[in-house]
Amino acid sequence: MLSIVYPLYDPAGKPKRSLSWLVSKSGVLLVVGLIQALVLDVAMVMLLGLEVEAPLQFFGFSWLVSITFLLIVQLLVTTLGNPGRFVAIVLLILQLTTSAGTFPLELIPSALQPFNAWLPMTYTVSGYKEILSADGWQYLQQAIIYLAFVSTACFFLLWDISASPGRKISADDVRSVMHKQLKIVYSG
Numbered sequence: 001m002l003s004i005v006y007p008l009y010d011p012a013g014k015p016k017r018s019l020s021w022l023v024s025k026s027g028v029l030l031v032v033g034l035i036q037a038l039v040l041d042v043a044m045v046m047l048l049g050l051e052v053e054a055p056l057q058f059f060g061f062s063w064l065v066s067i068t069f070l071l072i073v074q075l076l077v078t079t080l081g082n083p084g085r086f087v088a089i090v091l092l093i094l095q096l097t098t099s100a101g102t103f104p105l106e107l108i109p110s111a112l113q114p115f116n117a118w119l120p121m122t123y124t125v126s127g128y129k130e131i132l133s134a135d136g137w138q139y140l141q142q143a144i145i146y147l148a149f150v151s152t153a154c155f156f157l158l159w160d161i162s163a164s165p166g167r168k169i170s171a172d173d174v175r176s177v178m179h180k181q182l183k184i185v186y187s188g
Contacts, residue, residue: 022162026155029074033066053134061131061144065124068147071154072120079161095121120150 041062044050052058072091076084096102098112099121105113116122127143130136 019159019162022155022159026071026074026158029070030067033070034063037062037066050132052132054131057140058131061127061140064144064147064151065120065127068120068124068151068154071151071158075154075158078158091119095119098122099125101125120147123147 037059041059045052045055073084073088076088076091078084080087094112094115098105098108098115098119100108100116101121101124105116108116123143123146126139127147130138130140130143
């Protein structure tokens with residue numbers, strides 16, 4: 001919805017640098033993500049009576065999830081325009097089907113099961129399960145790393161695209177950023 005009301009690509013004025021454009025656009029999304037996570041978490045705890053052992057981790061994880069999905073949508077809409085909105089909806093449906101949040105992974109058609117390990121909602125569901133069960137932090141750490149990686153990759157892809165106005169994203173762009181990000185994750 002936000003991508004329809006708020007222009008994710010067009011600047012309000014002529015930006016001096018691509019980074020300032022990206023920070024201004026993404027900054028709005030960070031604030032929207034914060035408000036979105038806060039409203040949702042308060043509603044789940046206060047209205048639905050959800051018991052959370054670690055409220056700060058719950059809220060922080062919700063904010064990370066919100067930022068991740070907002071940056072994915074920003075990347076898709078910025079690079080593809082209206083077809084990006086359609087791709088975002090298809091991605092949402094695919095994630096809802098394959099994240100094992102609604103149905104166990106074994107009940108999902110075998111052709112869709114490989115998507116489970118690649119889509120961010122899988123890690124979102126695992127992270128929330130860990131926070132709510134207070135059973136350990138192994139999956140939560142994995143979820144945080146993966147979601148931070150996806151957010152960072154989307155941000156750097158957006159930065160690269162914003163440096164070249166009118167340029168569309170290519171598969172080589174995605175591979176290049178992913179390769180750089182993997183080097184950072186595995187070297188540190």
